Amino acid sequence: MMLIKNGWVFTNQNTFQKLDVQVENGRISALSEPNNAPVDTKVIDAAGQYVLPGLIDIHIHACAGSDFCDGTEESMATMAKYLGANGITSFVAASMALDEPKLQRVFRVASETIADDTKKDRAHLCGINMEGPFFSKAKKGAQAEKYLINPDISVFDKLMEASGNNIKLLDLAPELPHAMELIRHASKKTTVSIAHTTADYQTAIKAFEAGASHVTHLFNAMPAFAHREPGVVGAASDIGATVELICDGIHIHPSAVRSIFRWFGDDKVVLISDAMSACGMSDGDYELGGQKVSVKSGRATLADGTIAGSATNLQTCLRRAVEFGVPLESAVKAATVNPAKVARIDKEVGSITIGKRADLLLLDGELNVKQVLIGGCAVIS
Numbered sequence: 001m002m003l004i005k006n007g008w009v010f011t012n013q014n015t016f017q018k019l020d021v022q023v024e025n026g027r028i029s030a031l032s033e034p035n036n037a038p039v040d041t042k043v044i045d046a047a048g049q050y051v052l053p054g055l056i057d058i059h060i061h062a063c064a065g066s067d068f069c070d071g072t073e074e075s076m077a078t079m080a081k082y083l084g085a086n087g088i089t090s091f092v093a094a095s096m097a098l099d100e101p102k103l104q105r106v107f108r109v110a111s112e113t114i115a116d117d118t119k120k121d122r123a124h125l126c127g128i129n130m131e132g133p134f135f136s137k138a139k140k141g142a143q144a145e146k147y148l149i150n151p152d153i154s155v156f157d158k159l160m161e162a163s164g165n166n167i168k169l170l171d172l173a174p175e176l177p178h179a180m181e182l183i184r185h186a187s188k189k190t191t192v193s194i195a196h197t198t199a200d201y202q203t204a205i206k207a208f209e210a211g212a213s214h215v216t217h218l219f220n221a222m223p224a225f226a227h228r229e230p231g232v233v234g235a236a237s238d239i240g241a242t243v244e245l246i247c248d249g250i251h252i253h254p255s256a257v258r259s260i261f262r263w264f265g266d267d268k269v270v271l272i273s274d275a276m277s278a279c280g281m282s283d284g285d286y287e288l289g290g291q292k293v294s295v296k297s298g299r300a301t302l303a304d305g306t307i308a309g310s311a312t313n314l315q316t317c318l319r320r321a322v323e324f325g326v327p328l329e330s331a332v333k334a335a336t337v338n339p340a341k342v343a344r345i346d347k348e349v350g351s352i353t354i355g356k357r358a359d360l361l362l363l364d365g366e367l368n369v370k371q372v373l374i375g376g377c378a379v380i381s
Contacts, residue, residue: 002376006034007046007362010053012351014266014329014337021051023358026120026375030354046362049370052332053351054089054359056339057314058169059129059216059244059272061094061288063279068093069289071106076113080122082280084379087315087369089359090124090340090349092168094274096289097132097140097147100155104162111164120377124359126345127168130159131216132289134172134179135196141221142308143196144289151182160189168343171195171216174207187211191342193244194232196221204235214342217274218243218260220251220307237263242342244272245334247321248312250299254324266330270338271317276300276309319367328367 002023009019009031022030061068064082066075076093083091093110095103113125132143134151149155151172160167170186171193172179183192187210194207195216200223215236219225225233236243243264247257251274261269273279276288278295286293286300293300293308300308312320314335321331340350349359358376363369372379 001029001038001040002042002044004044004046004051004360004362007049007051009051009352010329010332010336012353014333016050016329021352021360023373023376026358026377028352028354028356028358031352044362044371048365050363050367051352052361052363053336054349054361054372054374055087055314055318055335056090056343056345056350057083057088057273058092058270058339058343059094059131060091060275060314061096061309062277063275063313065277065281067277067288068110069096069098069102069106071102071109073109073113076110076125077122080125083123083313084121084372084374086313087361087363087372088123088313089361089372089374090126090345092127092129092343093125094129094131097135097143098289099147100158103159107159107163111162111166114164114166120375121379123374127166127343128163129169129171130167131171131195134176134182136173136176136198138198139173139196139221141196142288142291142293142302142306144291150177151179153178153182153185156182156186165189168345169193169214173197173199174212175199175203180206180210183207183210183212187213191344194222194236197232198223199232201230201235204232205239208235208239208241213241215241215243217246217251217272219256220246240268242268242270242338244270246274246310247271247317247324248273248298248310249320251307251310257321257324258326261326261330266333267338269330269334270342271314271321271331271334272339273312273314273317274309275311275313278311279313281311315369322367
């Protein structure tokens with residue numbers, strides 16, 4: 001048995017309370033007011049520290065020089081170890097627009113990795129965020145245009161099968177032919193997200209009515225919000241969709257970050273990294289979706305200047321959100337509780353709740369990582 005004592009624990013009321021957290025057999029077994037530890041109990045003194053649920057990144061392509069779309073167990077393991085050491089204890093890996101055979105190979109390897117859920121020295125790969133290939137060429141961002149196709153139910157079904165039913169999010173542009181049919185079909189199996197789109201307000205509303213419920217990296221790769229043409233952003237607000245924010249200080253201005261938390265409320269915002277392989281690495285030349293990416297001063301761009309994902313992990317995004325003026329409680333909720341719900345993994349992770357896996361992150365007052373536990377086992381201490 002383990003007892004994490006004297007820390008400021010993030011509770012299910014989205015507040016911090018001074019509590020002791022008891023862990024047994026890799027699960028949270030009790031929460032109590034600080035008291036004396038039972039005999040034969042391993043004690044972690046978290047005095048002066050925040051105790052958070054492990055962070056959950058539901059939109060990350062790569063990190064530590066390895067990419068999910070490498071399609072190898074080694075790359076996925078490298079990502080998982082880097083993320084775990086940085087307090088991101090669960091992740092949903094994002095694919096890119098690639099040809100169908102390559103995506104099938106990647107998804108099959110991911111399925112095998114997800115099934116091997118016994119390792120405690122790394123983050124858990126919880127599923128796949130299928131970002132592409134059903135996107136608008138006009139808003140392709142860093143997606144390779146040659147692989148973009150119209151929404152296709154049969155393609156989605158084959159990839160879902162290859163993944164072992166582990167596609168947690170499906171991203172698509174709702175204005176494309178057959179998009180509404182795919183939304184109605186796929187939303188029964190996974191979370192459908194609007195992404196890389198030229199959709200106007202009415203088209204976005206129809207997509208939400210068909211079953212979409214989420215928006216991929218809000219503001220990026222979609223029409224700007226305007227007072228006469230509110231677009232996807234306005235539709236998401238009206239319908240009450242959840243929305244992703246890349247809070248790296250590059251993709252979105254701090255004022256927009258603050259505004260979205262006020263506008264949508266902290267139960268609808270999901271912080272993501274959208275990280276590529278340069279995350280955790282030095283500046284230099286990298287690759288994303290088969291395209292060359294240059295990273296300078298932490299800014300990742302294609303040759304034409306298009307921003308190509310981020311080089312920032314979710315723990316840093318959490319800290320920057322707070323630096324930008326987002327209340328700590330709201331930022332934590334957006335990096336734990338909310339992504340767990342969107343990815344439909346909240347029965348297992350996302351909060352410090354009795355019975356859930358003991359994935360915990362201890363931060364000091366400046367939000368630096370002090371200790372990470374995955375399944376009750378220390379990754380760093």
